[in-house]
Amino acid sequence: MTEIEFLLWVRGPAFEGATVIFVLGVAFRLLEILMLGRKANLAEARGSAMLGGLRTIATRSFPDATTHKRSAFTHTVGYIFHIGFFVTLLLFAPHILVVEKAFGVSWPALPTPVVDATAVVTMIALIAVLWHRLKDPVLRFLSNFQDYFAWFLTILPVFTGYIAFHRVGMSPPTLIAIHILSIELLMVVFPFTKLMHAFTLFMARWYNGAIAGYKGVNS
């Protein structure tokens, strides 16, 4: 297989396969959760579960002052790497082009040097997150293989994208192929790891807010 054939395979069948696994996997996991159902609440409501749920989806992004103070690092660096990851993913011109080719929709990109710098910040933040996980007694205690694996899967596309853009070490087609492959790896593993939180966090916040809202509490 030549490197061009490899790139075509990665961009074609491999990407399709990864997409199918990602979409079906996420759908399956969500069904697996929702099929468990929950009992109706027979106590007389004091407030609205629906409104409480929606409120918490929004408010849980902004912790109270004490919580922020107590978990300042987790919170700040967590925000940085999440925003950085999504800026690099969604506002880089070549990425938008991929979406436009596939779905016909597009949006304005950020200037390439800005995205480039964001990628560096994201990687630094992710390395800081790993260092924190290894150093902090609570995080080290809680962490298992999946936590480190999910970290690796997250930084890999940023890193491979960065070296592909700067053409470090290998030929451009190989670099691009490796970059796409790293994303496919992330997509395939995503539904079966804690990366699922990207979807379930909205459900969790809703349930939390709904349980509290029913009782007239803002959670």
Next chain:
Amino acid sequence: MSGASLERGIHALKEQIDAPTATFFSACVHCGMCAEACLFFTETRDPKYTPIHKLEPLRKVWHQEYTFWGKLGRALGLTRPVTDEELTEWETLVYDSCTMCGRCSMVCPVGNDIAYMIRKLREGMAAAGHAPPGLIGATRRAITIGSPMGVKLPALQAQIRHMEEETGLTIPVDVDGAEYLCLLSSMEIMNFPEYLGAIARIFRQANVSWTLSSEAFEATNSGIQIGVSEIARELVNRIVTAAEKLKVKAVISPECGHAYMAIRWEGPNLIGRPFGFKVVHILEVLDQLRAGGRLRTTGMETQRLTYHDPCQISRRGGVVQQPRNLLNLVAEDFVEMPDTGTMNWCCGAGGGVSSNERADELRLKVFNRKKAQLDAIGAEGLVSACSNCRIHLEDGLEEYHMDIPVLSLTETIAEHLADRESHEGKQE
């Protein structure tokens, strides 16, 4: 509790797992922020007290029984099922170092309601025979005697007479068709009978029709603390039967946190049908009377007072503003502690911890958090609305050599009733 076995425990856990539980476990990213929300961690810095870690047996059962990969792993022998030894190890985490205060549930960035799941895990722990002896004893007394502290009707009757003498009022018992049925906690009957005198005086001034029931006066519910729904159901049923027999419009939950949770929020779900009467907390009733101009007070407390929110009344119960309205009525210098209302720190003895002697040392150690809150504002008096909190607050203050009186909000209001001729006997 009889016939407990690992098998029954696992079965109970399987029964407890629902869509929210599965969502919460799926969403956890092990960020560790819940640790900093839990006073058992903040005051010990021991990672094992991280709230989400306390749920490990429940998480394992969920993963192995209700996820594809978990089931596959189990079939291939790659994962080990939950063992008896594991539950033994977790017993102290689930019962001694968690008050189900739910502060972690307010902080989790992905939104996990951790306390909701601890409540579920306790169902499995109890069924597997891993509940603490202290709580088992309290629960047994609640079922056989009618009160976790072993209080029987004659003891209540003696306190009724005592309070009738002190207030000069008649305390109504078993009055058909009264508007409210008042419940009490054992601790009120044994340690704080003044609460009974206080409601008698307040209700007389406000002209409220109320009664006690000789058949159901105990509001507390050890069943929900230990995690045995069957028992919790029976205890709730006693109240429901009495309330329906007396045809009251509403039942008043006393100054007790978990009693309110038990009867107001879990009650109808435990018995499987909505109640034919309302359930209100005494603070809700008092605040309604205040708003309706039926609560007339005179004079103000001058010392710096603060309010300790009982977790199950405030954060988990929804009665947050009412105590503040009431305190402002009688306190000149009412100051909030840092982290108050729904973000208040637990006293450290809720959720059955106070009935569990094994946890005594730990609950006093973590009281240091409350001390820091009180020190921050230089409180001269601490008002609360839960007799379990109250006992522990007094214990903790003594342990830390702090000379701060602990007051009941209802009693404080009663002390300031404008209409004082009705309780001349009370004058000090």
